[in-house]
Structure formats: structure tokens, C-alpha cells
Amino acid sequence: MPPRRTNIQNKIKLLREQNGFTQQDLAEKVSVSRQTIISLESGRYNPSIFLAYHIARVFNLTIEDVFLFEEKNKE
Amino acid sequence: MNIRKHLKGQLLFAFASMVIGVIALVIFILLALNGTVRGNIFVYTGTVAIGFLLGGILLVVDYFITSRNPSRKKRIEKQMELNNEERKIFLRTKSGNEAFGFSLWLVMGLWGLSTLVNTSLNTIFPFLLGFMFLSYLVSMVVNTQKY
Numbered sequence: 001m002p003p004r005r006t007n008i009q010n011k012i013k014l015l016r017e018q019n020g021f022t023q024q025d026l027a028e029k030v031s032v033s034r035q036t037i038i039s040l041e042s043g044r045y046n047p048s049i050f051l052a053y054h055i056a057r058v059f060n061l062t063i064e065d066v067f068l069f070e071e072k073n074k075e
Numbered sequence: 076m077n078i079r080k081h082l083k084g085q086l087l088f089a090f091a092s093m094v095i096g097v098i099a100l101v102i103f104i105l106l107a108l109n110g111t112v113r114g115n116i117f118v119y120t121g122t123v124a125i126g127f128l129l130g131g132i133l134l135v136v137d138y139f140i141t142s143r144n145p146s147r148k149k150r151i152e153k154q155m156e157l158n159n160e161e162r163k164i165f166l167r168t169k170s171g172n173e174a175f176g177f178s179l180w181l182v183m184g185l186w187g188l189s190t191l192v193n194t195s196l197n198t199i200f201p202f203l204l205g206f207m208f209l210s211y212l213v214s215m216v217v218n219t220q221k222y
Contacts, residue, residue: 035219036162045222048161 007070013041015059015066030054078152082138089134096128166218173218174211181206 016026016037023037030051039045040055047055049063056066103120141147157163185199 031156032160032162033157036160039162039222045162045165051161 008046009043009068009070010040011066011068012037012055015061016041019059021058026055026058029058078148078155081151081155082142085134086138089131089138091131092127092134093131096124096126096131099124099127162222166215166222169218169222170211170214173214174207177210177214178203178207 012026016023021029023034023041027034027037031054032051036045040047052063052067056063059066099120103117103124106117106120141151181203185203186196188194189196189199
């Protein structure tokens with residue numbers, strides 16, 4: 001089986017704006033810094049399963065609804 | 076870690092610093108009384124005495140200010156929580172590993188160089204310490220931008 005690389009995209013910014021939260025609001029709700037939210041929204045940082053779960057819970061959604069996993073076969 | 080535990084730890088650290096400072100001060104005074112007012116040991120003990128005593132006293136003052144100020148306590152507690160968030164732990168770990176890697180290569184290089192030019196490593200160590208700190212700082216800045 002060829003090795004697979006997983007890319008993670010997320011809808012945090014979209015969901016945050018839909019719910020009327022600022023980055024600071026969301027950061028306080030999940031007990032992280034605003035810089036972490038910025039990094040997550042820009043896709044530079046991938047969260048742990050715990051943080052992903054907490055973020056999904058803030059929006060009353062599942063992890064799969066917030067984070068989009070794309071599997072790519074490594075060429 | 077809660078704020079009470081943190082403050083208790085700070086006070087213990089302050090007392091330990093002051094004890095080291097006092098020991099260094101006693102050695103410094105004994106050296107001065109013996110007339111040994113020159114040399115590395117005199118400068119070293121003097122610097123340690125001033126640094127540790129001053130640091131310890133400042134930490135004790137900070138302890139009393141913080142323990143009487145609830146809003147300051149809350150701010151420190153929040154800061155402690157944010158310092159232990161997963162991204163910061165990730166950044167610290169990654170930067171530490173990178174700095175260690177760079178330093179390892181530098182140590183190997185300097186060791187080879189000191190053998191070639193027949194120089195004592197003692198002259199190179201202060202530079203190495205500075206490099207380790209600097210490479211950690213640079214790695215931290217780069218990784219903070221990257222992640």
C-alpha cells in the first residue's frame with residue numbers, strides 16, 4: 001500500500017463568523033490564545049484531537065463537520 | 076498547576092536563590108578579608124551574590140504583591156493556562172529540538188576546529204552557550220511565524 005498524506009482543512013473562520021464570535025471569544029471558549037485561533041484559521045497549525053473536539057463542541061457540530069480530512073496518495 | 080501552588084513554588088525558589096546568594100556573599104567577603112581582591116573567583120562569587128540575592132528579594136516582593144492582589148492573581152492564572160496550551164508546547168518542543176540539533180553540529184565542528192588549531196575548548200564554551208540560547212530564540216521566532 002502506498003504511503004498516504006493527510007491534509008486537514010477547516011471551516012473555523014466561516015463558522016466563527018456565522019456564530020458572531022471574534023477570534024478572542026473563540027479562544028477563550030476553548031482555552032487557547034488568539035494566536036492559536038489565527039494559526040488554525042489560516043491552516044498553518046493542525047490541532048490535537050482534544051482541541052478539535054472542543055472547537056466542534058462550541059459550534060454544536062462534530063469534528064468531521066468542522067475539519068475536512070483529505071487523503072492523498074504520496075507520489 | 077493552580078495559582079497557590081505557583082506562588083508557593085515561587086517563594087521556595089526565592090528562598091533557595093537567597094541562600095545561594097548569601098553563601099556566595101560569605102565567600103566573597105572571606106576572599107576580600109584575605110586580600111584576594113583579584114581573579115576570576117572573586118568576580119564570580121560577587122556576581123553570583125548580587126544576582127541571586129537581588130533576584131530572590133525581587134521574587135519575595137512579587138510574591139507579597141501578588142498574594143494581596145486578586146486581579147493580578149487571576150491574570151497570572153490565565154497566563155499560566157495559556158503558556159501550557161498545546162500550540163505553545165509544540166513550539167517550545169520543536170524549537171528546543173532544533174536548537175539542540177544546531178548546537179550538536181556546532182559542538183562537533185568546534186571540537187574538530189579546536190583540535191586542528193590546538194586551542195582550549197574553554198575559550199569556545201561561552202560562545203557555545205550564547206549560540207544555544209540564540210538558536211533557540213531564532214527557532215522560536217521562525218516556528219511561531221510558520222505555525
